Amino acid sequence: MSGSAQTGRDAEDAPRDLVLELDGVTKTYGHQPPVPALRGVSFAVERGELAAIVGPSGSGKSTLLHVVGTLERPSAGRVRIGGVDVAALDDRALSRLRAREIGFVFQQFFLAEHATVRENVADGLLYAGAPVAERFASADVALEQVGLSHRAGFRPGKLSGGERQRVAIARALVGRPAIVLADEPTGNLDSATGAAIMELLHELHAGGATILMITHDAALAEQLPRQLRVLDGRIVADTRRAAA
Amino acid sequence: MSGADERQRLRPADALRVASIGLRARPLRAALSALGIAIGTASIVAVLGLSASSQAGLLAEIDRLGTNLLTVESGKSISGAPAQLPHEAAARVGHLGAVQAVADAAKVDGVHVYRSPLVPAGNTGGLQVRAASLGLPRVLGIGVAQGAWLNAGTAQAPVTVLGADAAAQLGIDRVGPGVRAWLGDRWFAVAGILGRSPLEPAIDASALVGYPAAARELGYVDVDVDGVSARQSPGGMADDAAAAPGPASAIYVRTARGHEAEVQARLAQTANPAAPAEADVSQPSDVLTARAAAAGAFDSLFLGLGAVALLVGAVGVANIMLISVLERRSEIGLRRALGATRAQIRSQFLAESVLLALVGGGAGVLAGAAATAIYASGKGWAIVIPPQAWAGGLGSALLIGALAGLLPAIRASRLAPTVALRSV
Ligand SMILES: Nc1ncnc2c1ncn2[C@@H]1O[C@H](COP(=O)(O)OP(=O)(O)O)[C@@H](O)[C@H]1O
Ligand SMILES: [Mg+2]
Numbered sequence: 001m002s003g004s005a006q007t008g009r010d011a012e013d014a015p016r017d018l019v020l021e022l023d024g025v026t027k028t029y030g031h032q033p034p035v036p037a038l039r040g041v042s043f044a045v046e047r048g049e050l051a052a053i054v055g056p057s058g059s060g061k062s063t064l065l066h067v068v069g070t071l072e073r074p075s076a077g078r079v080r081i082g083g084v085d086v087a088a089l090d091d092r093a094l095s096r097l098r099a100r101e102i103g104f105v106f107q108q109f110f111l112a113e114h115a116t117v118r119e120n121v122a123d124g125l126l127y128a129g130a131p132v133a134e135r136f137a138s139a140d141v142a143l144e145q146v147g148l149s150h151r152a153g154f155r156p157g158k159l160s161g162g163e164r165q166r167v168a169i170a171r172a173l174v175g176r177p178a179i180v181l182a183d184e185p186t187g188n189l190d191s192a193t194g195a196a197i198m199e200l201l202h203e204l205h206a207g208g209a210t211i212l213m214i215t216h217d218a219a220l221a222e223q224l225p226r227q228l229r230v231l232d233g234r235i236v237a238d239t240r241r242a243a244a
Numbered sequence: 245m246s247g248a249d250e251r252q253r254l255r256p257a258d259a260l261r262v263a264s265i266g267l268r269a270r271p272l273r274a275a276l277s278a279l280g281i282a283i284g285t286a287s288i289v290a291v292l293g294l295s296a297s298s299q300a301g302l303l304a305e306i307d308r309l310g311t312n313l314l315t316v317e318s319g320k321s322i323s324g325a326p327a328q329l330p331h332e333a334a335a336r337v338g339h340l341g342a343v344q345a346v347a348d349a350a351k352v353d354g355v356h357v358y359r360s361p362l363v364p365a366g367n368t369g370g371l372q373v374r375a376a377s378l379g380l381p382r383v384l385g386i387g388v389a390q391g392a393w394l395n396a397g398t399a400q401a402p403v404t405v406l407g408a409d410a411a412a413q414l415g416i417d418r419v420g421p422g423v424r425a426w427l428g429d430r431w432f433a434v435a436g437i438l439g440r441s442p443l444e445p446a447i448d449a450s451a452l453v454g455y456p457a458a459a460r461e462l463g464y465v466d467v468d469v470d471g472v473s474a475r476q477s478p479g480g481m482a483d484d485a486a487a488a489p490g491p492a493s494a495i496y497v498r499t500a501r502g503h504e505a506e507v508q509a510r511l512a513q514t515a516n517p518a519a520p521a522e523a524d525v526s527q528p529s530d531v532l533t534a535r536a537a538a539a540g541a542f543d544s545l546f547l548g549l550g551a552v553a554l555l556v557g558a559v560g561v562a563n564i565m566l567i568s569v570l571e572r573r574s575e576i577g578l579r580r581a582l583g584a585t586r587a588q589i590r591s592q593f594l595a596e597s598v599l600l601a602l603v604g605g606g607a608g609v610l611a612g613a614a615a616t617a618i619y620a621s622g623k624g625w626a627i628v629i630p631p632q633a634w635a636g637g638l639g640s641a642l643l644i645g646a647l648a649g650l651l652p653a654i655r656a657s658r659l660a661p662t663v664a665l666r667s668v
Contacts, residue, residue: 062666066665069581071577071660071661071662071665072660072661072662091586091587092585092587095583095584095585095586095588096583098581098582098583099582099584104581106665108574110574110575110578110665112575113269114265114269123582126254126258126262126583126584127254127579127583127584127588131255132257171582
């Protein structure tokens, strides 16, 4: 996005389109006693990847997602999004980055109950500075992508859990972010509905979206092209499935 | 140094929509929390509106009655004894330039009015008997509520016209054959009942009779006072009376507009050339004007109570906003994830608080204005809501909303987004 000089890194690698790079990221909560949630995490995500961060509860997955999503600053290490070191950015710049480059999907959906589905999705662009007409036009496109055009005028309360999560995914996609971060998106859904959501993520991936998904469910992670295995705040494995 | 046309501020319509989410989601709670501010604003607007309206009412009355009435009354002599006006005083005053009309009245001491002769003499009810010249109602601007005013004929006869309070006191609310009152020691027919007399309230509590009747029936005749004896009767009437009626105790003078001061300056000298100091000259509308000024000064007690209600309302709004911030942590976290800056979160809750207070303030202004309108129209006053009242009401509501929302808004903006998102 911005034009600051970030060239010349990883000179030995072939030039790759890296959406996300983490380098020695640690995160420690509290002072006495300090709780280390991340203990030196390094990995990179290329544009168009669909990757799972998988690990048991309390292993630091959510913390990792928050650091990647710039909702939290690392205690040490470097996070680059689209080549930009986020440590240099202030609250306004970080917020702008989130508004334009990052889409979030949460386990609890977090939909506004007093707004329609369409308004909920359009609000994904509220802080990106887009005019109303453009927000609603983009919302209609995103709803189409998640197969919920026919629900646009409904309130979230009238929808099933799966539909609600689709609305949340549409809201994350509406600004065409560089990366979508999903924290246990199927955690509140039954397995059939969860499978449908996974299918949707695959479709979106096929359409070019970059998605980083957190799950504690190893079987779910296995379905994805890449798995980053987290344990006690460290990446213990980074495996890719052979392309089908 | 970052992008030029980057928008970090919501469009006004979006800001308003976001700020009103809390109000729309919980309208009853919003209404209850805005109640204190509504009550405070309503009482302030009503106090200011009522004082302005009653002042407008009095000023309208003054306007109707005119400020060009002057009164000459018999005062006290240097020794402190009651003085008298000379008989020819009214006639002389009538010849002054710029004087348009003159009337006079005389309080008949020692004579009282009763419903019937059975009423004990001591129960006067504070009512007085006055002899009056025929021009009195016209000069004083008094209407006739019932029946008719005295005329040249009835002024000679045992006939009385009652002032508004006197009629009420005597329990007489209509006139007609057989309606009478006991004056002195005989019956007087009641010919009429007067309307209010704001410029000379003494008339309200009086039974009025003609000068000739006062002389003939009530013994109000001229007696020599320190050697000065008058030939002519006041107001130029009752020539045919056996004994000349007594002197006027008050002379009412209408001047040409704008000449009040010049007439006033010469009035005492003209009315009583021998002893100008014994004639008291006044301008009755001064009393009403003073009353109007006093009515314009609002009731500070009620203003104070309104201010207290506003303060309580502010605490209520601050409280509800703090609760709201706690309840809406996940919304705050979501908005931060969607790209809201700390400042935008702060603005959202500050605006919500201001909106809440403005809703209360607006309702209060309407209620206060309605109360003023109902009361003022009941009194027949013009309805006046001073701009300072409603502008001040809305302005103070805005200020209170901003103050009450400050702490909750700062708390909301300082909430770490991750904490806000985890807290479900
Ligand atoms: N705000 C916080 N303050 C203190 N400790 C925290 C905080 N957030 C997370 N932790 C701790 O960090 C560790 C990792 O938590 P989390 O990232 O939520 O794991 P996961 O999502 O894999 O279940 C846990 O031990 C958790 O208790
Ligand atoms: Mg978690």
